[in-house]
Amino acid sequence: MWVLLALLVLSAVMATIDRQVMALVVEPLKKDFGLSDFELGLVQGLSFGLFYCVAGIPLGRLIDKYNRVRILFLGILSWSIMTMLCGFSSTILQFFFFRVGAAVGEAVLHPAAYSLIADTFPPKRMVRAVMIFLTSVLFANGLAFIAGGAVVKAITSLPELPFGLRPWQATFFLVGAPGLVLAAFFLMVREPDRLSGDREGLATFGDSIRYIWGRRRDYGPLYGCSLLLAVPTMTTYLWMPTHFIRTYGLDASTSGYYIGVIYLVLPALGGFAGSVITEKWQNAGRHDASMRIVLLCALIGTVGGLAGIMSRLEHTLVLMLPLALIPVAYYANIVALLQLLTPSRMRGVNSALLLLATNLGAAALASPLVGAMSDTLFAGKPWGLGAGVALVNVSCGMLAAAIAVSSLERFGRVMRDSVERPSGPSHVL
Template structure:
């Protein structure tokens, strides 16, 4: 089997992708679990849609983003594998503790703990994979890793919904949290910490920068800022849909929890898998031929998602709702791998984990923090006049943000073109 020049076979490198991707799957499983269980949790704990939006969005994302950058700085200086393993154990513990919640405050405490733990997953993993794969293969590796998003969403929705339907929502949190607690100590036994920056030119290996220097590197790049804003606005739509579609299907379209766990899990996971692989093709093929495509093609996808988001709220059956949800999720899932590849390839190795964490900071603060909360607040505000249909209208209100994301991506594409001319 082909060796990468550092004593590792291609098979071994993909074992690393698989192990880190499994941790990422657990990361998103814990996020999707709350979304699929919104209705039974809301009924038992007597929560409003705004409170649910805070729990699934802002309360989680605020601490996830605040801890993300300092954790990434540690990753740029220390053992990244051990950091990911410790983070996995922490978020899994708090996922299990969510099953003991007795009200908004105790569930908020558990979600904050999950957010702090999950801050240590993705940025160190991006950095690790960049040291296992050369630049021309990073898009493929990051796409495989990103499959943890649909896989976690599928298992969180399917297994979580089934367990909740059979044994109650508290048992679902306890059971799925236990899986992460069992896996966390195995990760350092599977993945070896790689030499940092080993695929990069010697001239790129410089003294470890301070936090001010790292932040300046990011914020002085209009391309990085525009890409992050575009991705954040897309995540605003994507997380809004993912967080509230299960509740919409149950509350408005009359689906049972068992039906939602099966059909929504398949529709959402299949859409995100296809979106991730289209994104991988953009990263490794179209972007390699013309770097402008890293931004331009995802931008057109953002624009294409808007009419499907609007149509989703007009559907008169759950089958029609899911049929419109699929293309909306495909188009809002394409951006992630091209954005990661663009940033990883244009960032020296000593900055990578921290730069990735800044990207995730903006994606999650704008998207995960505000998207679900926006939908919840809109739903509560419209309920007195529109009843249960208010949630569908609130979901339709996400469409203008997809158009704003398109504008940001077109500006980023223009910046790539400008930098190319300057070079």
């Protein structure tokens, strides 16, 4: 089972690097295709983010119905080829469609990975397995800028490239190519047995939706906490660099450096600590351990959310440290609970819906709402953006904490029932 997890981690790292590499070649892309910043934003956001979220739902249905390992193989193969083809684009329309293709391929990864982990690891080990997988994603965000920057620098320094490629084109080709090798390894992996839901036969998409709606009192708190606790991380990425520039007079490079260093390591540490505490509490008989971790993260997020209203830079950075500890810790526990609640034949759809609700919902709160507050409530104030970030983050943290408190008993029963269920992990490879 650890070999499968290692392959999933490598897939997550590869997908993240493929996704983030565009940020390193924005200027040459803009120049070669004659794009405005608005058009460039559509290519970066619409061509990937929207299709990535929406495609996950029908792909989740396929994951629930067919061989997950083979679907994952096709997904990795697809996004790798599409990333390489981005390097051969001669028009912006071609580039747009290749990015959409890469997004659809990558949309397979998370629903398939969560479903495979749930059927491979026992309930008490599931949080740690999900934590390792999620940590690799956040770590790869930092790695993408470090390794990707080195690739771009090396390619740019070459006197001439084959086939008349420009440096940004060669970058996409080199970043996508290793995925072809990784995909081949999944041909040697055996599909693990589905440990729940098989007796009921194949579930339709309608069956999945009706099941989720029928247990909305269970799923609602998970979806709600996931969405609300994603907001602080998203506001940090979207708005805090600009807040640093406006309020503290930093340049863009220094602002990015501060945030990059904080979020390169601390989410992994927080995720590891969260998984250790969860297992310790579970072994001590606290069946509500996972939701207690979510509650703890909500309280930490509420305090850390005040970072935006600090008058001194060092105070802001200190409050951002605990804020960076929570993303993996809370989400790993939410994903683990989601898998335990859901029959195996419905996990792909449910995981895709969670991803859709979390990403789009948090984006709606983190981006336009903060901007609107800065333009209206705090108009003309250099610290107005930070105040908007703080107000949104603290509100989301408090609401998530209230939801978690009200759900402790319910999810204690869920975990107790899953531990007592007579099923064990299946083996792969």
